[in-house]
Amino acid sequence: MARRPTKRVPRYREIATILRSELAEEVYSLGGLFPKELDLCERFQCSRFTIRNAMAELEAAGLVERRKATGTIVRALQPAGSYVQTINSVEGLLQYAKGTKLDILEMIELQTDSELAEWFDLEEGTRIIRFGGLRTETETGRQLCWTEIYIRPEFSELLNFIGKDDRPVYRIIEDEFDEKVHKVEVELSACGLTDKRATQLDVDDGTAALRVHRVFTASDGRVLEVSISDHPEDRHSYHLEFSYETLGS
Known part of the structure; x- marks a missing residue:
């Protein structure tokens, strides 16, 4: 042959x-x-x-x-690998893996527009608090995403706890404010980074990104937290792995 x-x-x-x-x-x-x-x-x-x-x-x-x-x-001397988060439990969907940290760079008190009012089941114009910051890899300092966290006004002291340990925000709400998360909705979608966000993440305006939108709800139906994280296209991916036993538990 x-x-x-x-x-x-x-x-x-x-x-x-x-x-x-x-x-x-x-x-x-x-x-x-x-x-x-x-x-x-x-x-x-x-x-x-x-x-x-x-x-x-x-x-x-x-x-x-x-x-x-x-x-x-x-821009780099070696190709930058993307941050891969492996998820094999429902708990893993709720937070980032260890080895990352969230640095809060802004806190704004604002009034809910129609979208925010719908998320929190509040009337338009209700006072609400938004935190914004960069999540980075602890070891390398590499920027992974920009995260915005919306919380109810009664949780305004949350800023005193973020960054002090590796607890995710929803866990701080549970531990420090005597709340319990009953349901979490996670939505993944594509988006483009605006000029401000692109600058903060050191990428070009309009760069494609993975958006992770989480809504944390209490058993009485109150939304406790909404978070939106935008990851530039080459910096984050999800690897999902569930067994039947895990899903049924």
């Missing part, structure tokens, strides 16, 4: 592999300018189309970022 010819690696991928290696070896400075397309064309003796395909691979891996006015910037 005749042997199949070895499939040749595309030229742009060969170039991308070389450039990845050079980034890992710190040939280029983090935050510095990456070589221009024309310079790379001359170096590798190839077309601009080939270089653009190679650069697209580096950009998709989060290694470089092309900016109109500045040029191509080195």
